[in-house]
Amino acid sequence: MGGFSFFGDGLPEVDLAELKGKLIVLEGTDGVGRSTHIGLLKQWLENHGHAVLDTGMTRSALAGKRLKQAKEGHTLGGITLSLFYATDFADRLENEIIPALRAGFIVLTDRYIYSLMARAIVRGSDPEWLREVYGFALKPDAIFYLRLNIDELVTRVLQSTGFDYWESGMDLHMGEDMYESFVRYQKWLLAEFDKMVENYGFNVVDASGSVEDVFANLRDRVDEVVARNGR
Amino acid sequence: MAGGMKMYGKHRFPGRLFIVEGIDGSGKSTQLMLLHKWLESEGYVVYSSEWNSSPLVQDVTKRGKKKKMLTPMTFSLIHATDFADRTEHHIIPPLKAGAVVLADRYIYTAFARDVVRGVSPSWVRELYAFAVKPTVGFYFRTPLDVAMKRLLGGRDAIKYYEAGMDLYLSDDIEESFRLFQGKIIDEYEKMVDEFGLVAIDATRSIEEQQSEVRRIVADALAGTKKTKVRRWVDLASLATASRK
Numbered sequence: 001m002g003g004f005s006f007f008g009d010g011l012p013e014v015d016l017a018e019l020k021g022k023l024i025v026l027e028g029t030d031g032v033g034r035s036t037h038i039g040l041l042k043q044w045l046e047n048h049g050h051a052v053l054d055t056g057m058t059r060s061a062l063a064g065k066r067l068k069q070a071k072e073g074h075t076l077g078g079i080t081l082s083l084f085y086a087t088d089f090a091d092r093l094e095n096e097i098i099p100a101l102r103a104g105f106i107v108l109t110d111r112y113i114y115s116l117m118a119r120a121i122v123r124g125s126d127p128e129w130l131r132e133v134y135g136f137a138l139k140p141d142a143i144f145y146l147r148l149n150i151d152e153l154v155t156r157v158l159q160s161t162g163f164d165y166w167e168s169g170m171d172l173h174m175g176e177d178m179y180e181s182f183v184r185y186q187k188w189l190l191a192e193f194d195k196m197v198e199n200y201g202f203n204v205v206d207a208s209g210s211v212e213d214v215f216a217n218l219r220d221r222v223d224e225v226v227a228r229n230g231r
Numbered sequence: 232m233a234g235g236m237k238m239y240g241k242h243r244f245p246g247r248l249f250i251v252e253g254i255d256g257s258g259k260s261t262q263l264m265l266l267h268k269w270l271e272s273e274g275y276v277v278y279s280s281e282w283n284s285s286p287l288v289q290d291v292t293k294r295g296k297k298k299k300m301l302t303p304m305t306f307s308l309i310h311a312t313d314f315a316d317r318t319e320h321h322i323i324p325p326l327k328a329g330a331v332v333l334a335d336r337y338i339y340t341a342f343a344r345d346v347v348r349g350v351s352p353s354w355v356r357e358l359y360a361f362a363v364k365p366t367v368g369f370y371f372r373t374p375l376d377v378a379m380k381r382l383l384g385g386r387d388a389i390k391y392y393e394a395g396m397d398l399y400l401s402d403d404i405e406e407s408f409r410l411f412q413g414k415i416i417d418e419y420e421k422m423v424d425e426f427g428l429v430a431i432d433a434t435r436s437i438e439e440q441q442s443e444v445r446r447i448v449a450d451a452l453a454g455t456k457k458t459k460v461r462r463w464v465d466l467a468s469l470a471t472a473s474r475k
Contacts, residue, residue, distance in 0.1 A: 012303050012349030062295050062305060066287045076285060077319030079361050080312055084288065087308035094302050132357035136304055 004101070007113075008135020011090075014098060021101040022226060023138060025112040028146035029189050030167040031157040032207045033214070037146070038110050040215050041222060045106055050226065053100040055092060056110035062091040082120040086133055089116060093137065101138075106226060113137050114200065118192040122185070123172065142225045144218060145202040150187050152208050157182070246326035247455055248363055249448060250337040252419065253371030254412050255393070256378030257433045258440070262371065263335050265441045266448060270331055274457040278325040280334045285316045296392055303348035306392070310341055311358050322363055329456040338362045339370075339426065343418035347411065348398065366451050369444060370423055371433040375413050 004019045026034045035056070042052045067088050076084065100107050113134045121127050148156065157163060163178045165171070169185025170178065197204060203221060207214055249266070251259040270277045292309050295301045301309070325332050338359045345355045382389075383405075391397070394404050395411025423430050429447060431440055 009351035009354040012351075062300055063291045063309070066291050069287055076287070076316060080285070080288070080315040080319055083308060083312040083315050087291070087305055087312055090302075090304045090308050091300075094304060126360075129357065129360050132354065132360075135354055135357075 005139050006135065007137050007139055008132065011094065011136050019098065019101040020104045022106045023097065023101060023109070023140040024106065024222060024225060025109050025140045025143040026146060027111060027114050027143055027193065027202065028207065029153060029186050029193065031153055031160065032146040032148050033211065034110050034146055036211060037215060037218055038108050041108055041218065044219060045226070051105045052108060053096065053105045054108045054110070055096055061095065063088040078123045078125060082125050082130070085116050089113065090136060112140060112143070114143070114193070114196055118189050121192050122169070122188045143200060143202045144221065145193060145197065145204050146207040147204050148207045150183060150190065153186055154183065244326035245329040245456065246332055247366045247451060248322065248326060248332045248334070249367050250334040250365045251369045251371065252336060252339045252428065253373060253433060254378050254415055256381040257371035257373040258437065259371040260335050261437060262440055262444055263333055266444055267333055269445055276330045276456060276458055278330040278332045280317060280321045280332055288313045288316055299391065299397070303345065303350050306348065307341065307345040307350050307355060307358070314338070314341065314359070315361060318362060326363065331455060337365060337368065339368065339419070339422055339428065342422060343415045346418055347395065347414045367447060368426060368428045370419060370428040370430045372430045373433040375409065375416060377434055378412065379409060
């Protein structure tokens with residue numbers, strides 16, 4: 001009761017009954033402030049006596065470094081890149097996330113399978129196939145989806161790092177203009193995320209306010225998840 | 232089963248794809264090499280799809296194996312990544328160009344190996360749903376003892392993952408190899424009907440096996456592109472001509 005479960009067939013050699021912590025996901029497109037809020041949440045949870053593991057995409061010991069290089073070289077095909085990401089994710093799930101949950105940590109993850117699926121879908125992978133492939137993933141305790149509309153997102157990105165190749169979906173060859181490509185690509189991703197809100201039970205967090213306001217909202221909702229009993 | 236193959240599935244490319252499967256020591260690579268020679272001599276455009284995928288993916292696989300970092304799940308996924316790269320770069324383009332593509336081992340190797348490692352059979356089949364269905368898949372059926380005899384003669388040391396040492400079947404690498412390959416054979420046998428693999432009795436002579444393989448391949452080749460065959464006579468006249 002209240003224990004963890006997998007989306008599909010799951011992982012061999014994992015006893016779900018041993019997992020005690022909480023798995024909390026922050027999702028959202030590029031530039032919505034996910035990493036800022038992960039940092040703030042971590043500090044806040046630790047101040048309240050919780051052990052926290054924060055983790056993100058393409059950081060695995062196995063494939064993280066090579067995956068970054070693969071992106072720089074743009075040499076991999078769509079299916080190959082999707083599976084490379086899945087490998088990287090599986091490595092982190094098995095070697096970081098699950099051991100931390102076993103030890104009773106709160107795991108805060110910057111993106112999860114949803115971002116990986118959204119990016120793969122806009123690059124032509126079959127959504128049904130992706131769902132099956134990620135059947136080995138653990139269902140999180142909560143997914144907070146930081147949402148900005150496209151105009152807010154453009155302003156936010158301009159104020160910080162500017163448009164980058166991948167965040168603009170330039171690999172999809174939708175045109176030479178980075179701004180136009182960014183808008184089209186991110187709109188497309190937003191549409192995919194919006195479809196997932198209901199399917200996967202995302203908690204939508206309006207990310208348009210100040211960092212303080214967004215964090216206060218997020219903190220209260222994370223607090224509820226952490227206080228929830230069951231394990 | 233066919234329902235899973237939804238991306239390239241039963242391809243409509245002009246080329247043909249022939250693959251060989253079987254445990255190590257089944258003689259499948261020898262048979263494929265002989266098939267290659269014959270197809271070339273018949274004037275077909277033959278492309279051998281080696282496992283030469285992107286250096287990036289290869290590098291992760293090698294490192295993961297060397298450092299024994301791989302779990303059954305990451306082992307399965309990194310090989311699927313590698314295979315996807317091979318599909319996108321070395322299988323689809325030549326098939327589109329009308330070539331006869333040959334592959335030594337295919338998705339069935341992954342199905343057998345990953346399931347023996349405890350991965351869900353239905354999951355791994357879905358994972359490879361992007362693969363091209365082969366025109367013919369040959370399975371070289373070999374009793375374990377025969378394969379072991381062929382291998383233990385002239386072969387380098389058996390490797391850790393090849394022997395399934397990560398499954399802790401036995402501390403002795405040779406014994407582990409035997410137990411692991413036995414389980415692989417069980418999986419292959421289940422797949423013969425599931426995927427319509429053509430089983431070849433690999434205990435017969437090399438020549439007998441090859442003539443059966445050629446007969447089956449010939450039937451599947453109708454309408455495939457050929458080039459003008461350059462016989463050695465042509466080459467000899469070319470050589471003398473250029474010398475003047």
